[in-house]
Amino acid sequence: MSEIVTAGILVIGDEILSGRTKDKNIGFIAEYLTNIGIDLREVRVVADDEADIIAALDALRHRYDYVFTTGGIGPTHDDITADSVAKAFGVGIDHHPEVVARFRDRWSEQDLNEARLRMARVPDGAELIQSATILAPGFKLGNVIVMAGIPSIMQAMMDIVAPKLKSGVRMLSDSVRANAREGDIGGPLRDIANAHPDTIIGSYPFMDEDKKPNTNLVVRSRDPEKLNAAMTAVKQMLAGLNVAR
Amino acid sequence: MSEIVTAGILVIGDEILSGRTKDKNIGFIAEYLTNIGIDLREVRVVADDEADIIAALDALRHRYDYVFTTGGIGPTHDDITADSVAKAFGVGIDHHPEVVARFRDRWSEQDLNEARLRMARVPDGAELIQSATILAPGFKLGNVIVMAGIPSIMQAMMDIVAPKLKSGVRMLSDSVRANAREGDIGGPLRDIANAHPDTIIGSYPFMDEDKKPNTNLVVRSRDPEKLNAAMTAVKQMLAGLNVAR
Numbered sequence: 287m288s289e290i291v292t293a294g295i296l297v298i299g300d301e302i303l304s305g306r307t308k309d310k311n312i313g314f315i316a317e318y319l320t321n322i323g324i325d326l327r328e329v330r331v332v333a334d335d336e337a338d339i340i341a342a343l344d345a346l347r348h349r350y351d352y353v354f355t356t357g358g359i360g361p362t363h364d365d366i367t368a369d370s371v372a373k374a375f376g377v378g379i380d381h382h383p384e385v386v387a388r389f390r391d392r393w394s395e396q397d398l399n400e401a402r403l404r405m406a407r408v409p410d411g412a413e414l415i416q417s418a419t420i421l422a423p424g425f426k427l428g429n430v431i432v433m434a435g436i437p438s439i440m441q442a443m444m445d446i447v448a449p450k451l452k453s454g455v456r457m458l459s460d461s462v463r464a465n466a467r468e469g470d471i472g473g474p475l476r477d478i479a480n481a482h483p484d485t486i487i488g489s490y491p492f493m494d495e496d497k498k499p500n501t502n503l504v505v506r507s508r509d510p511e512k513l514n515a516a517m518t519a520v521k522q523m524l525a526g527l528n529v530a531r
Numbered sequence: 532m533s534e535i536v537t538a539g540i541l542v543i544g545d546e547i548l549s550g551r552t553k554d555k556n557i558g559f560i561a562e563y564l565t566n567i568g569i570d571l572r573e574v575r576v577v578a579d580d581e582a583d584i585i586a587a588l589d590a591l592r593h594r595y596d597y598v599f600t601t602g603g604i605g606p607t608h609d610d611i612t613a614d615s616v617a618k619a620f621g622v623g624i625d626h627h628p629e630v631v632a633r634f635r636d637r638w639s640e641q642d643l644n645e646a647r648l649r650m651a652r653v654p655d656g657a658e659l660i661q662s663a664t665i666l667a668p669g670f671k672l673g674n675v676i677v678m679a680g681i682p683s684i685m686q687a688m689m690d691i692v693a694p695k696l697k698s699g700v701r702m703l704s705d706s707v708r709a710n711a712r713e714g715d716i717g718g719p720l721r722d723i724a725n726a727h728p729d730t731i732i733g734s735y736p737f738m739d740e741d742k743k744p745n746t747n748l749v750v751r752s753r754d755p756e757k758l759n760a761a762m763t764a765v766k767q768m769l770a771g772l773n774v775a776r
Contacts, residue, residue: 329576360717363732364734468646486545491681506545
């Protein structure tokens, strides 16, 4: 039996919900996790609201092996992620001496104000996620990985934390362009899906370069032989199609 | 008292969670709702899994005035949104005669196969969301609005359904470029936020064209006078800043 490792993402921020900022982190983390053999099962986006953050965090962290959060770890009053995570876990939170020491190297006494010191607040027992190029650290507490909202910083944090995560057998995938309308292959595709229960077959319509409705078919499985068998069946089905587009 | 109208979004699809497809609908709907005076409070993304869809739908539809779903209403076996919504509401689902009639106008008897007919399955009591340019309709059942996953179609559906929704007093917003590092204004900004409790003040760091850390400040409120008062305080604070960047 291959172990399956699961994850959820929690995006924190009013600016995403107002539409002012368009999230770029969900897609990045989703692809990243697929590549390292972790199954992303659910994403939630909530406001900068302590009760909402804690409720979502508790739902996700008890259900999945890992939870990745983005956003809300900056220096301003609306950055409440670290405090909310501490509260969810029922642990204390304080200025982390190692982070404060790094901040003192970086900033003058005058610049190291209360706002900046907020970024050194880390829940008790958390492991820092930091590097020379990351100003304010992220952290990992239990199975929750807390990261910045700014995509470039979040991505650097993923690179640091990823090697420390357990990962399962990677979900493999293969895709084929059907050159057919989704509605013309839905029936036979369902039969193939039913005949290949250990695979996941997805159908994704798009308009092709000739402005014709076309379809990408994606077969996913952890077992390369089962993946191949299902993909072979899909290709045979497509070769036998005789419909005008 | 101004009424506040709230909403949640439920994005349905394995392809978003695998990272294969990057969601473009959340940002669009978020901005759309802000513009018509509906507060988006939460977003969830779940897989093409009936139990997951129903659980998320029930959580959101009981908590918010409206729920907008995207994805899973196509002709293939992995499109299970309509059936899941019917199950969540405990109502039946069948081929909608009006939709079937439109399909018969559009397709030959041969082309109108079982897969395409799946797209005519609509839960009992639902109101169709359709137009001449929308092939497979969306629908509204109770407070749940079910839309396509393809962005252009989803956007057409939003335009059709939006005029029928109740909306609250619109959340107003104003923004200013601080020309300051977030860490230098976090303290005074918190004081302003505390002094203006009926506003929401957000702080969004970015790298500006001179590669310097800069910050956008956004003030939001339903009351234009309170918005103005808070924004004036923010601008006075910024004018009084005397820090090197």
